[in-house]
Structures are given as C-alpha cells and as structure tokens.
Amino acid sequence: MLGVAFEARDVVRVGFVGVGGRGLSQLNEMLAVEGARVTAVCDVVPGQIRKAVERIEKAGQPRPFQSTDWHDICRRDDVDIVYICTPWDHHVDPAVYAMECGKHAAIDVPAATTLADCWRLVDTSERTRRHCIQLENCCYDVDEMLVLNLVRTGQLGRITHGEAAYIHDLRSTLLADHAEGLWRREPHTTRNGNLYPTHGLGPVAWYMDIHRGDRFTRLVSMSSLQASLEAYRDATVPADSPKRAETYVCGDMNSSLIQTAAGRTVLLQHDVVTPRPYSRINLVQGTRGAFCSYPARLFLDGQGHAWQAVTPELRAAHEHPLWKQQGDLARKLGGHGGMDFIMNYRLIQLYRRGLPPDIDVYDAAAWSAPGPLSEISVAWGDIPVPFPDFTRGAWRAAGPVRAGVD
Structure with a gap:
C-alpha cells in the first residue's frame, strides 16, 4: 500500500469508534475540517454518545447514526473512514473489520501492541486494498514539521542519528479512578518495555525516510528498575484500596537503540512514572547541523559551540508550509497546541484530493513494533532482536513522505 492513493471525493464521511476523552477531542478538530462530515458515532458509554451528538449538531451537521457496537459503524454505507479512539487493546479488531467492510481505518496510537497484530493490520490492508492510518499527531506538531522542513531543504545535511521519547509524568492519571486510570495502568503490571513508542519515533522516522529508502533493521533495549509508580501509589492511595495489591513490572525508564539499513541510529525512550518535565526529545x-526540542534549539556547522535558540524570526524563516497555511486556525482550536487539527486537516484533504496518506499501514506497524520488540529484548537479557520488514522489501523504491508539500 506504499503510494496507493485514496479515491477522491468531495466530502469524506467519518464514523467515530470511541468518543471518550480522546475521541471527543478529535471529534472537535474533525468538525472544523473542511470537507469532513461525521455520520456515525459509537461508544460503550451512552452518555459519551450523547455528548458527541450534541457537538456534531452544534457544528451544523446532521444528526449521526449512533450505536454501542462498533461493528455497526464499520458496516454502514455512509462511512468512508472508521476513526478509532479506543483503549490500546481495542484498536486492531475494529480496524481489521473496518477494512474487511471496505472502509479505510484510522487508529489512535499505538496501532497495535503485539507483533502478530502489527502483521494483522498489514496483511488486511494489503488484502483489502484499504488504508490503515496511524493517528500520530506529533508528526504534525509545529517543531516536528519545522525540523522536517529543515531536513527536506538540506539544512542539516545527511541525517545520521535521532533521539525520540515519550517522557510524561502520568502517575496521577494512571492511578485515577476514571478515564485512562480505568485501563492504562494495567500494562504496567504485565509488560516491561516501551509501552508507548510512536509519539517520539514517528517524526524521527519521517526525518530518516523510513520505508522510503531506509528501514529499521534491529533493536536492543533495556529497562531500569521499577520504583516510582509503586512509591507514588503507596504515598497517595488509601491502604485499603485494591491498587495496593498490584505489582508493577515495567521499569521506570526504558531505553532502546534502533539501527537502520542505511546505518543510522535512533535512541528511543519511555518514562511515564517519574517526576520530571515533559519531553519527546x-x-x-546531520552532517551539517542538529536540532533538538525542549526547548527548541538549532545548531548549524560553523556557528561556534553553543545551541541557537529558535527565535520567532528563525521559526518564521523555516516554518513548514502546512503550518504557514493552517497554523492560525490550528492554534485557535488548540488541540495539543494545534497538531491535532493539522493532522486531521491533512488526512481529510489528502482523501479529498485522491492522494496517498502521509502515514500508511507500514508506518503504523513499524512505529508500534518497538513496544513488543523492546519487551522481547529486555526479557532475554537486553539482546538485539531483528526488526520485521513490514513492507516486504518495498521500502527500497518508495519516495520520501510529502507531508504537506504536494
């Protein structure tokens, strides 16, 4: 499915599966996108469906079909793309069924949590000729797109190394009695590795043209001891809470190294349980310079020995065309600083114009695969493990991702 275009249509009809916290947030962004119509919504909580319907009607769109069964959404004739915002373990089944029903699927991150499910998505997409897009909003953040512009215009030279992460203190979220606290803590009791790899890795994969002339070939991973989530629980959760009986096995920090076929390297980290500032690194x-976020700074060969802060003037000079075109509206809507709107706008406009998606099923699989691969490496004493070639060799011939310059 590399380079396979959407079928062009003026209005793209979207069916939402999951309209909880994340789903409602994405619904708000989608309702602001020209050419998008939300025709169906699904959630296991009827109250969430009512909230979604109210927002859809307030936006001036017709009352959508409603169901608590996602199969109903996938089977409808008035849905072109099934937009899945469910807990992680409930991403793959709706996506596979949607494609089998002739619909494209768009999945929140990570697309899958096992290698078998990564392959299920790839195999189904290829067999049905339907796209499976991973909704990686961080690829469309203002800094990441600025870096992509720097890379595409040759400012950083030949890219040799990248560093990516999801470092986010989620202790209170994980231990809450509502929302993500109902499901997101469970993987910390069963898995030891990188539980959430795509936010940092997706943009770096774009910089390196992964699946478009290069690919990930092997991964080695190790985890620190587990300490912080347990300590926070013991300090904040009542002694008679069932949470006190939980045993956490996921190390506080997981660090993985990934190598590519071209010899590039990527450091990928995951830490959601320690007290520290947010960072995706x-x-x-490259051979001519480097960029790093948190805070945003640039270093170009010959400028001395210190980073250059990304000033408004420098940002304006290198801002990605997509943000120049849509940045004001994106910032006004405000979903994660505007990246959510840019992602949804881009998805719908590519569909309307009959162009290939920026993020395809091979990206969805490869960006999600460090989750299970890191678990394997850690469990076997931090050994290197081979990285599957989800494209079956097609990565050699594909051109670079366009991402807003077509």
Whole structure:
C-alpha cells in the first residue's frame, strides 16, 4: 500500500469508534475540517454518545447514526473512514473489520501492541486494498514539521542519528479512578518495555525516510528498575484500596537503540512514572547541523559551540508550509497546541484530493513494533532482536513522505 492513493471525493464521511476523552477531542478538530462530515458515532458509554451528538449538531451537521457496537459503524454505507479512539487493546479488531467492510481505518496510537497484530493490520490492508492510518499527531506538531522542513531543504545535511521519547509524568492519571486510570495502568503490571513508542519515533522516522529508502533493521533495549509508580501509589492511595495489591513490572525508564539499513541510529525512550518535565526529545543529527526540542534549539556547522535558540524570526524563516497555511486556525482550536487539527486537516484533504496518506499501514506497524520488540529484548537479557520488514522489501523504491508539500 506504499503510494496507493485514496479515491477522491468531495466530502469524506467519518464514523467515530470511541468518543471518550480522546475521541471527543478529535471529534472537535474533525468538525472544523473542511470537507469532513461525521455520520456515525459509537461508544460503550451512552452518555459519551450523547455528548458527541450534541457537538456534531452544534457544528451544523446532521444528526449521526449512533450505536454501542462498533461493528455497526464499520458496516454502514455512509462511512468512508472508521476513526478509532479506543483503549490500546481495542484498536486492531475494529480496524481489521473496518477494512474487511471496505472502509479505510484510522487508529489512535499505538496501532497495535503485539507483533502478530502489527502483521494483522498489514496483511488486511494489503488484502483489502484499504488504508490503515496511524493517528500520530506529533508528526504534525509545529517543531516536528519545522525540523522536517529543515531536513527536506538540506539544512542539516545527511541525517545520521535521532533521539525520540515519550517522557510524561502520568502517575496521577494512571492511578485515577476514571478515564485512562480505568485501563492504562494495567500494562504496567504485565509488560516491561516501551509501552508507548510512536509519539517520539514517528517524526524521527519521517526525518530518516523510513520505508522510503531506509528501514529499521534491529533493536536492543533495556529497562531500569521499577520504583516510582509503586512509591507514588503507596504515598497517595488509601491502604485499603485494591491498587495496593498490584505489582508493577515495567521499569521506570526504558531505553532502546534502533539501527537502520542505511546505518543510522535512533535512541528511543519511555518514562511515564517519574517526576520530571515533559519531553519527546526530538533530536535529529546531520552532517551539517542538529536540532533538538525542549526547548527548541538549532545548531548549524560553523556557528561556534553553543545551541541557537529558535527565535520567532528563525521559526518564521523555516516554518513548514502546512503550518504557514493552517497554523492560525490550528492554534485557535488548540488541540495539543494545534497538531491535532493539522493532522486531521491533512488526512481529510489528502482523501479529498485522491492522494496517498502521509502515514500508511507500514508506518503504523513499524512505529508500534518497538513496544513488543523492546519487551522481547529486555526479557532475554537486553539482546538485539531483528526488526520485521513490514513492507516486504518495498521500502527500497518508495519516495520520501510529502507531508504537506504536494
């Protein structure tokens, strides 16, 4: 499915599966996108469906079909793309069924949590000729798209190394009695590795043209001891809570190294349980310079020995065309600083114009695969493990991702 275009249509009809916290947030962004119509919504909580319907009608769109069964959404003739915002373990089944029903699927991150499910998505997409898009909003953040522009225009030279992460103190979220606290803590009791790899890795994969002339070939991973989530629980949760009986096995920090066929390297980290500032690192190193976020800074060969802060003037000079075109509206809507709107806008406009998606099923699989691969590496004493070639060799011939310059 590399380079396979959407079928062009003026209005793209979207069916939402999951309209909880994340789903409602994405619904708000989608309702602001020209050419998008939300025709169906599904959630296991009827109250969430009512909230979604109210927002859809307030936006001036017709009352959508409603169901608590996602199969109903996938089977409808008035849905072109099934937009899945469910807990992680409930991503793959709706996506596979949607494609089998002739619909494209768009999945929140990570697309899958096992290698078998990564392959299920790839195999189904290829067999049905339907796209499976991973909704990786961080690829469309203002800094990440600025870096992509720097890379595409040759400012950083030949890219050799990248660093990516999801470092986010989620202790209170994980231990809450509502929302993500109902499901997101469970993987910490059963898995030891990188539980959430795509936010940092997706943009770096774009910088390196992964699946478009290069691919990930092997991964080695190790985890620190587990300590912080347990300590926070013991300090904040009542002694008679069932949470006190839980045993956490996921190390506080997981660090993985990934190598590519071209010899590039990627450091990928995951830490959601320690007290520290948020970071995706977002570092890319080339032969002519480097960029790193948190805070955003640039270093170009010959400028001395210190980073250059990304000033408004520098940002304006290198801002990605997509943000120049849509940035004001994106910032006004405000979903994760505007990246959510840019992602949804881009998805719908590519569909309307009959162009291939920026993020395809091979990206969805490869960006999600460090989850299970890191678990394998850690469990076997931090050994290197081979990285599957989800494209079956097609990565050699594909051109670079266009991402807003077509």
